[in-house]
Amino acid sequence: MTAVDVRLDHLAIAARYAAAPGQWPVAPRFNPVDRWYHRLTVAEDHEVWLLTWLPGQGTDLHDHGGSSGAFLVVAGTLTEETVAPGKLTGDTIGGGTLTGKTVTGGTLTADTIGGGTLTGKTVTGGTLTADTIGAGTLTADTLTAATLTGKTVTAGTPTRQTGDERPRAVARELSAGDGRRFGPRHIHRVTNRSTRPAISIHVYGPALTTMTRYRLTAAGLEIRTVEAAGAQW
Ligand SMILES: [Fe+2]
Structure with missing residues (x-):
């Protein structure tokens, strides 16, 4: 059966993994070039990834191709940016x-x-x-x-009116122990803006298949690329 169990609590799964680093099949490593990642498990209806982030490392604005999920900061601090509606x-x-x-x-x-x-x-x-x-x-x-x-x-051409609000990025910090769930249409950018390395657990359900990268312009979100699944998020 391939149906997704919508009752899965992805954040609870992330918390279980975060609480048992001794059971991870690999120890976290840090890559000076880009984020390091390793898939800890893949199940029928979800997958779990371990990521590490050196200061300054982060993602582009991206979605998760229709997967829901959650991520939890195990060590350090990560900043998540989302786009506030215009x-x-x-x-x-x-x-x-x-x-x-x-x-x-x-x-x-x-x-x-x-x-x-x-x-x-x-x-x-x-x-x-x-x-x-x-x-x-x-x-x-x-x-x-x-x-x-x-x-x-x-009749005519629509133009932006005085008082219109443009979409804008809104940042929030997540420290060790903080996590957040997200739905299938969530778009975000995650970055280590701190001066210390960070480690996080990411759960996606179902497993990622595609992702779309965006850029935020004055007019709103613009699609940059649509990619097959990797571990770039
Ligand atoms: Fe993501």
Whole structure:
């Protein structure tokens, strides 16, 4: 059977491994070139990795290809950055075409489409609700994690409004013993910003198969690459 057991507590699994370093099949090592990693176990519905981080070593912004998981700091301190949602409000297009709008991990609200065409919309991270399209067409929507509500388009070109919030990176520190769970759409960057080496345990369920790397621009998250699974996260 290949179904994923959603009741698995990935952080609890990480904590069990963190508490028993004597049972790890290898001792952690440090690589001056890049993070060192070793897979401790792979099961039907999850895998466990041991990672080490010298000061300054870290990942790019990445997701986990639809896997959920958790990571726990065993020694040292790691900084996790996530992207706070931006907010784009008050787009109004009277009688025209709205194309290529991209909202990444944010909220797009108060739009209305009257007799026009809304195409090429990409919303990464949420829910598309309450769209009002009068005699128009809404096509090619891709939704993964934001909220799009009450859209009205009647003519023109949407521009960012005063007061709109751009997506931004938010950092939080995790010290030894700290961990965090994440869901299948989590995007983050993890770095050792401290002056001491760090060790961490990472659990993914199901095992990683792909990952997407992102860059954060003024407009939001931009996809850089989509890669097959390795241990780069
Ligand atoms: Fe990650």
